[in-house]
Amino acid sequence: xxxxxxxxxxxxxxxxxxxxxxxxxxxxxxxxxxxxxxxxxxxxxxxxxxxxxxxxxxxxxxxxxxxxxxxxxxxxxxxxxxxxxxxxxxxxxxxxxxxxxxxxxxxxxxxxxxxxxxxxxxxxxxxxxxxxxxxxxxxxxxxxxxxxxxxxxxxxxxxxxxxxxxxxxxxxxxxxxxx
Amino acid sequence: xxxxxxxxxxxxxxxxxxxxxxxxxxxxxxxxxxxxxxxxxxxxxxxxxxxxxxxxxxxxxxxxxxxxxxxxxxxxxxxxxxxxxxxxxxxxxxxxxxxxxxxxxxxxxxxxxxxxxxxxxxxxxxxxxxxxxxxxxxxxxxxxxxxxxxxxxxxxxxxxxxxxxxxxxxxxxxxxxxxxxxxxxxxxxxxxxxxxxxxxxxxxxxxxxxxxxxxxxxxxxxxxxxx
Numbered sequence: 001x002x003x004x005x006x007x008x009x010x011x012x013x014x015x016x017x018x019x020x021x022x023x024x025x026x027x028x029x030x031x032x033x034x035x036x037x038x039x040x041x042x043x044x045x046x047x048x049x050x051x052x053x054x055x056x057x058x059x060x061x062x063x064x065x066x067x068x069x070x071x072x073x074x075x076x077x078x079x080x081x082x083x084x085x086x087x088x089x090x091x092x093x094x095x096x097x098x099x100x101x102x103x104x105x106x107x108x109x110x111x112x113x114x115x116x117x118x119x120x121x122x123x124x125x126x127x128x129x130x131x132x133x134x135x136x137x138x139x140x141x142x143x144x145x146x147x148x149x150x151x152x153x154x155x156x157x158x159x160x161x162x163x164x165x166x167x168x169x170x171x172x173x174x175x176x177x178x179x
Numbered sequence: 180x181x182x183x184x185x186x187x188x189x190x191x192x193x194x195x196x197x198x199x200x201x202x203x204x205x206x207x208x209x210x211x212x213x214x215x216x217x218x219x220x221x222x223x224x225x226x227x228x229x230x231x232x233x234x235x236x237x238x239x240x241x242x243x244x245x246x247x248x249x250x251x252x253x254x255x256x257x258x259x260x261x262x263x264x265x266x267x268x269x270x271x272x273x274x275x276x277x278x279x280x281x282x283x284x285x286x287x288x289x290x291x292x293x294x295x296x297x298x299x300x301x302x303x304x305x306x307x308x309x310x311x312x313x314x315x316x317x318x319x320x321x322x323x324x325x326x327x328x329x330x331x332x333x334x335x336x337x338x339x340x341x342x343x344x345x346x347x348x349x350x351x352x353x354x355x356x357x358x359x360x361x362x363x364x365x366x367x368x369x370x371x372x373x374x375x376x377x378x379x380x381x382x383x384x385x386x387x388x389x390x391x392x393x394x395x396x397x398x399x400x401x402x403x404x405x406x
Contacts, residue, residue, distance in 0.1 A: 067353075
């Protein structure tokens, strides 16, 4: 799909979705992550729980995406290459559900991997994760989890993984750099 | 003076008869032009071939299923209707591969409907692998040569409208009721054949826990061609 038609489709689909308040959304997610940290106290465990939650969200997102595109008369052709998949996910998918587009870059030479850049992450607008030293200070008393190792927006990884699984693409999604 | 087509009554009839036969003939003319289809049944398959949902609507289909059950020679645990559904899925799957390889380069080919002498199977499938298959009767038959062009366009219209209906079932009913339900998990849906097995599918998601069936029934009732 060409760039402009993909962005136009994304924008059209976004305008049809029911909207929620961004701050409410971000704060709800923040409280979810806080609860997870309190329950598990282990950064890796929290990350994998976020990934699992994202996975079940992603599984539902695909059908909703396809059905809204059908209704809106937007034709999403089956992707021929990984590049097409990347474009569809970033430009239309992210745009439709979050209202922000992601940029695609860094395609691996054999077409098997790509990077997504999310410049405006709506989940982390109020969030600042501590660096390693600060985290050591905070968790020193409790001997608990290392807050700097938490991938705050790891839910995205799960969403992408779950969604692509429904269209027969097994992917591995990792955060390279977070807030 | 008599007209060529038999639907217009001769004008020399006494007034009462003319009115009655007029009404009757107009009705039959209208009925012949509109789709007189009967929906036999609807099946929903997932990507792996499991039947997610299946319902028969017409009496003919229900009788057929009963006869199949009674006359089946297979082992006692296998439900012959289940086997039949698996065969339907296999047929749809193979035909899809065939259609895909026959389609011209770059065009998205899909299997829309299969028409046999007895009935028509309308098929709608999505990229996520969900397949909706609806059995209906064939369109208005009859050997009226003069209205054959009208008949074929009516047939085309009714084919398109069934496809639209299946699309609507997918987007409005399936996605809203089933996918958005918090209990939905794609790999673990309980299939239709498991209903009688009792506690076997404890964790699996059963479509009966959503109101998909009720919404589906009310939607189909509202369709003009559904009987």
